[in-house]
Amino acid sequence: MRPRRLAVQGVVIALGLAMTSPAIHAAASAGATVRTESGLVGGRSAREFLGIPYAAPPVGALRWRPPRPHAAWSGVRAATSFGDGCVQGASWDPGYETPKLTEDCLYLNVYRPRPAPHGLPVMVWIHGGGFTGGAGNDVVPTEFARKGDVIAVTVNYRLGAMGFLAHPALGAGSGNYGLMDQQAALRWVQRNIARFGGDPAKVTIAGESAGGQSVCDQLASPAARGLFRGAIIESGSYGDCAARARTDADQAGIAFARSLGCADAACLRGRPAQEILTAQGGFSFGPVAGGPVLPVQPADAFASGRYNRVPLVNGANHDEGRLFVFGAYDAGGHPLTAEQYPVALRNSYGDAAGRILARYPLSAYPSPGLALSAVETDQLMSCPVLDVNALVRRHSPAYTYEFADETSPPFESLRDLHTDFPFGATHVNELQYLFLHFGHPSPLDPAQRELSDQMIGYWTTFVRTGRPVVAGLPPMPRYDATQRVLSLSTHGNAISGGFDGFHKCAFWREVNR
16 A cells, blocks of 8 residues: 655745846846857856746747747847746745746756856756746855856746646646756757857756656656756655656646636636636646656656666755644644644555554654654655665666755745754755855855865766765765665765665555555
């Protein structure tokens, strides 16, 4: 029996800052100017080019269609501010995420380590947010690019119903417009990144949470073949990268359209974005298995060897589930109680709840919330890392890490809530060690800053060489039968063989049968 998983989309924070769209100027703006296939762009500086359109606005007749090329422009387009994020609702942290209703949102940002590089490796970052929120500018990789001597690209893609509505009236391959956008951005990189000093033959895709699951999907997508040579999944293997089944997604799409009073594509395309956003609240959206973009489930593609075989870094955080439990209970002022704990297990895991309660007794944890957090960490995030790597390693290298700095500061939006909840190394928390999260520095102490430099070293060395090896540090182990994992911590990075046992993965494999 496979237990029902906690819905990541309903709890993961999707945060971003509202930015204005760039204008087009007749003369070059301050900073470097680069000629793209559509025209000249003038950067915010010689190192940052923001809000570059990589596809035509998916509006009107282009809503729920594959992305189309962007029209050429004359003069110099100012690439000095972020483009609008895609249509999305508010986060449960309203101080950081306001609703966005702009469908003209297919923009990317290019960061380079110095003014005039040549032939540098490239990392393309796919943001998280449960496929319903977030934006490319959720992270700012200026230091990542500078310290690692790589070019970094961050992208927006369509979200929620706009990005993942499946419906027979939209065609047999509907439901994966967000994945198509990501591929359009990767094709833009292939055609244009050399003009910024990057090497299109040395592209690595990377993402966190839903962005990490997007990386899973791109690995399994025939349409993405040849667009990258390496992949990094951060906290994105949940559910063994499972996508929605085609039949289920189509039926949900029919019900969604019915809620809007629509039975055909023309009616759906005529509905205002606000109506679409309001209606999507009662439905789940995400990638769909079945169709040309994602023919089969990623796990099936990995098992068969029919996927884009490139080196993979895949890992998770030591305390992933704490963010989910906080969002479901503590954020509303009602921490999980001892009486609610078995009820929560039954609601999420059905008949398996008794067995889970026996393996995760309240007596073993400081609070009911941390007990449930351990369950969600192990079942939802940690053990699937090993399961996915076990499939991939038959055909291509897979490397495994765990971010384990349990004293890491909560990421910015959580800090602003002024809560004493013990987040530890929770979901999202590793991002502030790699990038400026939401563009702002985090209060890392000296040991954490050292760990940050080390993590940037592992990630960027992988982008450059396909192997996460840093001189003077333990190498991130290639996955094999020993199931060794590189633990990233301020106590010293160490290769551990205890990941499987600590997270009770043998138990979860038995439960999931």
